[in-house]
Amino acid sequence: MADTSRQQARRAHGASGGILLNGVHKWYGEFHVLKDINLTVKEGERIVICGPSGSGKSTLIRCINRLEEHQQGQIIVDGIELTNDLRNIDKIRAEVGMVFQSFNLFPHLTILDNLCLAPIWVKKMSRAEAEKTARMYLERVKIPEQALKYPGQLSGGQQQRVAIARALCMNPNIMLFDEPTSALDPEMIKEVLDVMIELANSGMTMMCVTHEMAFARSVADRVIFMDRGEIVEMAPPDEFFSNPKSDRTKHFLSQILNH
Amino acid sequence: MTATTNRQGPGPLVPPAKPSLLYRPEFRQAVYQILLVVGLVAGFWAIAHNVSENLARQNIASGFGFWNRTSGFDISQSLITYNNQSTYGQAFWAGLFNTLLVAALGVVFATLLGFIIGIGRLSSNWLIARLCGAYVETLRNLPLLLQLFFWYFAVLKNLPGPRQSIVLPAGATLNVRGLYIPAPVPEQGFNAVLIAFAMGIVASIGVYMWARRRQLATGERFPVLWTTLALILLLPGAVYIALGQPLGWEYPVLRGFNFQGGIPIQPELMALVVGLSTYTASFIAEIVRAGIAGVPRGQREAANALGLSSGLTMRLVVIPQALRIIIPPLTSQYLNLAKNSSLAVAIGYPDFVSVFTGTVLNQTGQAVEVILLTMLVFLTISLITSAFMNWFNKHIALVER
Amino acid sequence: MTSTTADLRPPRSEVGVVGWLRKNLFSSPMNAILTVIGIWIIWTVVNAVAHWAFANATWDGTSGKDCTWPGAGACWPFIKAKFSQFMYGRYPEPQRWRVDLTYVLAIIGLVPLMIPRIPGKLFNTIYMLVFFPIAAFLLLVGGYFGLPYVPTELWGGLLVTLVVASVGIAGAFPLGILLALGRRSRMPIVRWVSVGFIEIVRGVPLITVLFMASVMLPLFLPEGMTIDKLMRALIMVALFSAAYLAEVIRGGLQAIPRGQFEAADALGLTYAQKMGLIVLPQALKLVIPGIVNTFIGLFKDTSLVLIIGIFDLLGIVQLNQTDANWFSPSTGMTGYVFAGLVFWIFCFGMSRYSLFIERRLAESDKR
């Protein structure tokens, strides 16, 4: 799509640079995982999604870059609608960075190669240029000295920061985080959260599934609570934490904050 | 308890008395090992003694003097010059090369088929996955020997005789005596075509290196595959046509009892290669499936999330990791295939075991020497294979903390 | 916003037959093409098999002539006529009850041993390791208690296949365990000897080992001492599978956590006690699937004994195909299909069993 047509598309869907979900449903076989999800994320907005396990929050953000397929409704990312059209999917994936709970670094490549892989093969950058970008982002996540090591040689926290840098190397407009700190030891959580906070402050559009409520409180524009496949509550953090409307939210918050 | 343990306070420390020799672990280990060595030596000695005595008593020839004697028998297929005036030593090599030929062909076909079926088992298409599963479960639960008999005695046996041969495209012929394909006969000027072919290969390597460097420098990619194909095929092709097609074909023709000319491929060889590769493919398929399934889902998702297309994801992320899992068991399957090729003896293909451990042993009657040499050959093959495997494992091992 | 939205049924295209078809067979044009090809393959194979084995098969007859007609499929009367030979070889007919009784004794021992739920494994194992082999030997060979002696040259068919495979694996056990322990020993010579044996045996094809049994082993023995041919094959098969078994058991030993060894040491157990009471019982349980797989391999490989003139199931089928009375164009194929079916049922059954045990082990790991 040419740039102008994309702008038109953005205007048409009213989601310029952001994400729009419109009546999205998803089933796993007979199991209804996402029920009528309606959500608009504006450019630069930072959303934190929380909820009990099995509530569909991971599925939701995985639908956004088509790691999961939705069956009903509309998902428009950065002005592009997600359909079965492979060109659209590739385009969206290049625009949307994703960080996983289990890091998913490529163990057979060095840190630097992990970072350069997509820029070279997808963005068709030269090696030198890709390396320059990669080192810049490694600097930004504060592990420039690890560039030539392999993922297996790094701690979990370091690996997750590499994963974030790897996503950033594609210069995405939107970043998705799927429980980025759940697999980490407590002392490593902070180093990853610091990077995420820094990123949030730079004005990136972010959707983050996490149970780090302190993080939600400090950076989120809105907090979403999901339960049994639906959005139960959606509010700015102050309101969300101080005055939850739904009983289910209250119950969840009481459990997660008082443990 | 003795009084010393009840002693109050830290008295002067007495160095512990050395335990008696009998209770020292090193001593015991040494004794065990010496016993083992003595036992083994005695065992071998007894065997050697019995053998030498049995042979001497009955005036049976021994030693390797037969190696240079004239064999007096013929071998139906040989990659080296061999006739009944050749020596037993030459028969040894003729058989060995035949085995290596079968092993090489088998490895190629088994790998191709095995990868196709292994990937097929992971197909999202239910039917294809099930079909490939059925293939694996059928073939690997049947004895290989039975499969060879099946191919040779039940399938190839039903081919027509030479006079009713099945005519295949391009001048090839198939009958119960085998498959006959036309043999290329180079004429004058054909060397130029070969040179063009070699140049094409050299140029392709050049293009590949240039394209790689350019991609590193500018990020732009170049259609290497197509260029390479064009260079390797079109260049010699053009030379070939320009020189007036300087290549004749010798077609197989029915003369007397059999087809003469062309390249004959014996039915024994066909049955053996088909049997070995379909059987081994069922094991390779399982290895490939396990290898690809062994790459965590997250790896593929991460690559997808970075925008890599499914082809690139396979090529850059999944396959390099799957190969680490696949190659060691794959190598041992290759070794199995080479060992299994010895079943040739049952369907009359002159492989190493059939020629050397079969005919040579029978003609010379020197079982001990012949079987020792046979084992030596297979041990050499397996040692080379495991040396490769060790080298490979060392080079690809993932670096861990 | 407190109420839960009711679960909706997924759209029809997602579930049920239609959804299943769409997802599994026609998710893309490529897949659709593959599906069509797959259906074509299945149709061709099923069609050919059904015609050959049923529609065009000969069901009754007394000789190969009855199976010789244009388009004739399987020659089943051949199997019917030769069935008892395929099962027992030339074992004298009035004595065949002894073979059947051996099978019954084996089943009595094996079935409870294979079902994990049934208690009394120790008693069972002793039965299988001590009582059964002695009983089977006395029954099959005879020469005692008024049972006529049946020389092994008369044995054949499935009987030989089962005897070679099971004696091969059972005989391989003690040596396999010793080799596995030896390979992990701290004593260098013990280790080298074990490694040497394992690697040499695994490096050579079974057929050369069998040739060795038939033409070399007799020369190894002192003058005047001979061993029955089947026995020689059994010895070599057992030595051969010991090497493979050793590698399987080694895998099990490696999977036992260090802590188990240390705990045993801390309790003051000797090496033999430590291995026999603590380590081996755990390790062997872990490698049951591996042992079963080795057995499957051995079971298939027993067919090689036909090359040295011992008639196992495949050998006796092959031999009977040259029976002039039963000559017909489809006799050969029928024989191979029958032998294949028998082998397949055994091997497939065992591989399913090994899978079942593997799953059970995985489950108990989770707990």
Next chain:
Amino acid sequence: MEKGNFMKRATKLFATAAAVALGTAGMASAQTLDKVKKQGTLSCGVNVGLAGFSAPDDKGNWTGLDVDYCRAIAAAVLGDATKVRFVPTTAKERFTALQSGEIDVLNRNTTWTLGRDSSLGLSFVGTNYYDGQGLMVKKSLGVKSATELGGATVCVQTGTTTELNLADYFRLNKLEYKPVVFEKADEILQAYQAGRCDVYTTDASGLYAQRLQMQQPDEHIVLPEIISKEPLGPSVRQGDSQWFTIVRWVHFALLNAEEAGITKANVDQMTNSTNPDIRRILGKEGEFGKGIGLSADWAYQAIKQVGNYGEIFEKNVGSGSRINIARGQNSLWTKGGLQYAPPIR
């Protein structure tokens, strides 16, 4: 060659070392006769399956010329023709079986050659069947003589003199051919019938026997040429002259019996014969049995329980059998054949 020499030396060294260390290099041979008598059975190596010579029927009873020779030896030595343990051997293992003592006598249509007599540790005792290598083809090929076989494909069994004769014959006649070599006779039979080969070659007697196994025996002919001499006979281990003599004279006794007209049926009446030849054969005169370590009625037992040579021949391969081979050169010398036995006296 470098390698061969080295190996040879190494083996020799090894063997010598072992022999020296144990102080003896070859003890006196075991007395096979004592062993057989002690065990009460004769172990006899026979073919795995060759109709007319040695083949088990469906019930496991062995029949054939070679088999009857085993029985005759058992009758002579043990007085009971049923005291035989038949050990089926493949072409490959037959000699080892004899060398190692697994069998006491090898009766397996084995050709007597100098090489086997000298380097395999065997001694052939005589010829119980004069054979020659023949060639069988399909009638439909229209071949009348072996000289027309240039370019043919030939099925042959591995490890036999047949394989060597074949090579010699075609080389001598400057004919091309392709060998296809199998381990067992039934495999050759299958391959030949499938048309894999034009020619099936083995001893002529084997060809006749195998032809019976074919779907349509009439469609195959054995060509007139006999391309080799194949004297088939029993063999024993070298170095036990007593046992050698016994087996050899059982063979001669069967021949002499035929010559003297002693048959299975009339042997009892013959004991009353006044003919000194017959009396000597049947142990009524002289102490020949004692001389070879057997009882006086050794030949009587063999003839009584098995029959004379002619009877054995006719029953198994001759007119009394499906194979129906003419006596030909296997007739007694008195009838123009080659079978000639030294006298018992």
